[in-house]
Structures are given as C-alpha cells and as structure tokens.
Amino acid sequence: MTLQLHTFPALTDNYGFLLHDPASEETACIDTPDGAECLRQAEAKGWRITQVWNTHWHADHTQGNLAVKSATGCTVIAPAEEAHRIEGVDRTVGPGNTLLLGEWQAEVFAAGGHTLGHIAYHLPAATIAFVGDCLFALGCGRMFEGTPDQFWASLQRIAALPQDTTICGAHEYSAGNARFALHADPDNLALQDYAREITAKRAAGEPTVPFRLERELATNPFLRADQPALQARWGGGDAVATFAALRAAKDAY
Incomplete structure (x- = not known):
C-alpha cells in the first residue's frame, strides 16, 4: 500500500498537507497554517492526524499546532533550533534525524x-x-x-x-x-x-x-x-x- 497525499489551500495563499499511511492508519499533518481547516480536511478524508511535522517557526506554519493536538492527541514534531518559538512541541528533530509514519521513513535535512x-x-x-x-x-x-x-x-x-x-x-x-x-x-x-x-x-x-x-x-x-x-x-x-x-x-x- 502506498502513501496518500492530500493537499489543500489554507489562509490566503498557504497550502496544508496531509500524508496518510493506510497500513498503519497514521496521518502526518505537515505544518498547521489553520488548525480548524487541517482538522476539517482530515475528517473529510476519514483520517486521524497522529503527527504534526513543522518545517519552521513562522505562525502561518505553526499556529494550528495546539488546536490539532487538542483535538487528536497527536505528537508535534518541530525543528530543534526553533522549537522554543513554536507552541505544543513534543519532540524536536534536526538534520540527519529520521521519523517514521507507519513503516515509511522520513529523513530530516x-x-x-x-x-x-x-x-x-x-x-x-x-x-x-x-x-x-x-x-x-x-x-x-x-x-x-x-x-x-x-x-x-x-x-x-x-x-x-x-x-x-x-x-x-x-x-x-x-x-x-x-x-x-x-x-x-x-x-x-x-x-x-x-x-x-x-x-x-x-x-x-x-x-x-x-x-x-x-x-x-x-x-x-x-x-x-x-x-x-x-x-x-x-x-x-x-x-x-x-x-x-x-x-x-x-x-x-
């Protein structure tokens, strides 16, 4: 089974991304420009967000972290160098680290x-x-x-x-x-x-x-x-x- 990618518009010109692994039923939300919209999009797909992967600290990428975490209990993962500027972080990663979505490995650079x-x-x-x-x-x-x-x-x-x-x-x-x-x-x-x-x-x-x-x-x-x-x-x-x-x-x- 392959990963499923769902892209959706958010805010004025942002995109949100949901990456879903059907085998494990895990879903990563890459950045959270609008927490309510991220949750709506996941619900419409029948997916439950289990992880958030932040790319950087700017609000239009992280301001939905707490809303998504509160609704789903997901793990919020963020760049180690910027985690002090990001709300809701559970785990930090940096270049050379890896993440798992089910059995799919993501490399951080x-x-x-x-x-x-x-x-x-x-x-x-x-x-x-x-x-x-x-x-x-x-x-x-x-x-x-x-x-x-x-x-x-x-x-x-x-x-x-x-x-x-x-x-x-x-x-x-x-x-x-x-x-x-x-x-x-x-x-x-x-x-x-x-x-x-x-x-x-x-x-x-x-x-x-x-x-x-x-x-x-x-x-x-x-x-x-x-x-x-x-x-x-x-x-x-x-x-x-x-x-x-x-x-x-x-x-x-």
Whole structure:
C-alpha cells in the first residue's frame, strides 16, 4: 500500500498537507497554517492526524499546532533550533534525524535561509519532500534570517534529491514567481512553457503545488544560480553571489 497525499489551500495563499499511511492508519499533518481547516480536511478524508511535522517557526506554519493536538492527541514534531518559538512541541528533530509514519521513513535535512533553523522532510521510498518555505515553484522563500551561503546550500540539498521527487512547497506563489523568472532568465524555452502552464492553471482556479523537482532544475532561476548564463546576466562571480543578486532583485521586483 502506498502513501496518500492530500493537499489543500489554507489562509490566503498557504497550502496544508496531509500524508496518510493506510497500513498503519497514521496521518502526518505537515505544518498547521489553520488548525480548524487541517482538522476539517482530515475528517473529510476519514483520517486521524497522529503527527504534526513543522518545517519552521513562522505562525502561518505553526499556529494550528495546539488546536490539532487538542483535538487528536497527536505528537508535534518541530525543528530543534526553533522549537522554543513554536507552541505544543513534543519532540524536536534536526538534520540527519529520521521519523517514521507507519513503516515509511522520513529523513530530516537542513533547509535554512528563510529562517535559520528551517528543516525539510524527505521520504525517499515515496519520492516526496516537504520543503516549507525554502523552495517554491519557480521561486524560493525570502531570506529573512539566513545568509546567501546558507540558503544556497539548502537549495543544493533539494537539487540533489532524485529528479522525480514530488516537491511540496507551502505557498501558491507560482504566478508571481513565473513573472520574475521570465525577467531573470528570458531565453529559457522550458521556463516559457512552464510559465504558460502556470498561467492557465491559475486562470482555471487550479493549484500549481505540488510540483516535480526535475522541472524546477530546468527552469527555476534560484536553483540555477550556478549556470554561466545566469551568472553573466546577474553579475555574480559564483553561484552564491548570483543567488544573492537574484534574491535581492526578486525582493524589489
């Protein structure tokens, strides 16, 4: 039996994720943007949330922890470096740790940059990764707390996952990201195709999340800061400098 993923919109532009193992009947809720909505979605699927996996401390990812925990008695798991800023934490994890959902193993890796202690969860056997606000379709998170070196290293860890990995980024930012990506890398034909597809999906009210890593590697300028063409265009002498230039330009775009 395979894992079942349920993605649902929450708040203004967040996504919530429920990952269900039919064999054990365990369900992980990855981040809790809206506790009541997380519970409604789980009830509609006939699933009981047994774990919460937080990616970072921001309220739109953790503010539903207590509501979900109170209703279900679930275990709340959070990044060790940020647990003091998160309510309801029962267990902390960090890079190199593993979690189990039934018999499915999730590997924790560092995804800092957006926040210092941000983590991501990768389930190799299910070819899926939950990356919070580190990576979005055609974009990445704002660099609120980290440094360009740290953020680029985090993106490289994601880039090193198998290319068929399904990436669950936590926001519907794809349309805006596509506009900047076309500005950043205007000659990329694969990007042009992807941007048209995103425009069509959003016009039809369809989500653009989750997405495949393979496509991001070919189109997402923040993952391609090591490419000579982008470095030449953005004046970066290396990948970190180019990433920093792209992130600053996106902030002002």
